[in-house]
Amino acid sequence: MNRRELNRAIFEGTARNVLWQPRLDTWIGHHAAHGTLPERFRGLDAGAIYDSLRCSLRYGEGCGAALEHFQDPDDMEVAEEQRGRNYITTLTIREGSLRTVHRDIWRGAELLNRRIEKYPVATAEDLRVLTGLVERQQFRPDHDAYAELVVTMGDRGEPTVMIGGSGFTELIKSYCGLAGTFYLLADHPYEVEAHLEACERRDQRMVDAALELPCRVFNLGDHATDEFTPPRILEKYMLPRWQWMSERLHSQGRFVHSHWDGHCQAILPYLKDTGLDSIEALTPAPMGDVSLEQIKAAVGDEILCLDLLPAIFFLESCPTGELLEFARRVIDMFAPRLILGISDEISPVGQIEKVEAVSELVDSICGLAE
Numbered sequence: 001m002n003r004r005e006l007n008r009a010i011f012e013g014t015a016r017n018v019l020w021q022p023r024l025d026t027w028i029g030h031h032a033a034h035g036t037l038p039e040r041f042r043g044l045d046a047g048a049i050y051d052s053l054r055c056s057l058r059y060g061e062g063c064g065a066a067l068e069h070f071q072d073p074d075d076m077e078v079a080e081e082q083r084g085r086n087y088i089t090t091l092t093i094r095e096g097s098l099r100t101v102h103r104d105i106w107r108g109a110e111l112l113n114r115r116i117e118k119y120p121v122a123t124a125e126d127l128r129v130l131t132g133l134v135e136r137q138q139f140r141p142d143h144d145a146y147a148e149l150v151v152t153m154g155d156r157g158e159p160t161v162m163i164g165g166s167g168f169t170e171l172i173k174s175y176c177g178l179a180g181t182f183y184l185l186a187d188h189p190y191e192v193e194a195h196l197e198a199c200e201r202r203d204q205r206m207v208d209a210a211l212e213l214p215c216r217v218f219n220l221g222d223h224a225t226d227e228f229t230p231p232r233i234l235e236k237y238m239l240p241r242w243q244w245m246s247e248r249l250h251s252q253g254r255f256v257h258s259h260w261d262g263h264c265q266a267i268l269p270y271l272k273d274t275g276l277d278s279i280e281a282l283t284p285a286p287m288g289d290v291s292l293e294q295i296k297a298a299v300g301d302e303i304l305c306l307d308l309l310p311a312i313f314f315l316e317s318c319p320t321g322e323l324l325e326f327a328r329r330v331i332d333m334f335a336p337r338l339i340l341g342i343s344d345e346i347s348p349v350g351q352i353e354k355v356e357a358v359s360e361l362v363d364s365i366c367g368l369a370e
Helices: 003-012 025-034 046-053 124-136 143-153 167-175 178-187 189-210 231-250 268-273 292-299 320-334 352-366
Strands: 067-071 077-083 086-093 096-107 110-118 137-141 160-162 217-224 255-260 278-280 304-310 338-343
Touching: 003 338, 025 046, 046 352, 067 189, 086 124, 096 124, 124 137, 124 178, 124 189, 137 189, 167 178, 167 189, 167 217, 167 231, 178 189, 189 231, 217 231, 231 255, 231 268, 268 292, 292 304, 292 320, 304 320, 320 338, 320 352
Parallel strands: 160 217, 217 255, 255 278, 278 304, 304 338
Antiparallel strands: 067 137, 077 086, 086 096, 096 110
């Protein structure tokens, strides 16, 4: 089997081998931008670097472009302003405006980071404006972009298309912040419920469009964690979404996984109720708060795990032998319901030689797919 065939077979439950599929894009992008790629990788595109390291590719360039986002009516105006270290955007539609203040972190002329300093949604009126934006969100498949993604990925992996996270975690990540979301829910439950109902209608449109693509595997960028989606929130706002989405996608012969990273001890027992085929980026101890044994008890033999190697093992401070011992334990416990990877990704300061060491380990155990 090549890497794409093995990728597909693992989802279908017919494989016996392990696929090594770490996400390296942040590492590659950082070093390419700073001219610090190792000599042997210079002049290579991302796919060729994956090939050199004998790894499978999960998300090819353009994995988000295959599902085109647009607005109807298309009446949004966007104003941008740089005010010292603050980058400010103002989105305006008929219902009103939303203003987001970002803090820019610079090193000389290089923008290192841009984070939200003041979220745009703090009141019920703000939320009604955001709901208007959600109601405008429409989707259509871009078959040319998907065909290009398939060509770019080649036999490196089964193409995966991202179809968006939940309305609730979007509030936390982009619009209200963590504390702001929970205060808004406590103070204005009716408006929050109305907004999340609009998000569900949006999700229905999104899935309908996604199913027009020939893609077999879809990802939900939920970022579920104990802090973001504790049990009461997960039961009310996340589980129903995962269940109907899984049922809809399964009815068309597709597979779907959600992104869970960070602390998950409180929500882990719900995994088998989600209807999902797999979970991406569960983070075991010593980086996360759950053991491999707890994860295995939660997934059983039904749910496929993607990743499971903590990213801190790829730092210089961690001996390679410790990483390989942990990787062998993961393979012994979870194969063949396993696509081995890094939870969440190797960081720019991670040691790429350790990625090769895991490649050699997997090859020695079951042979690497080519």
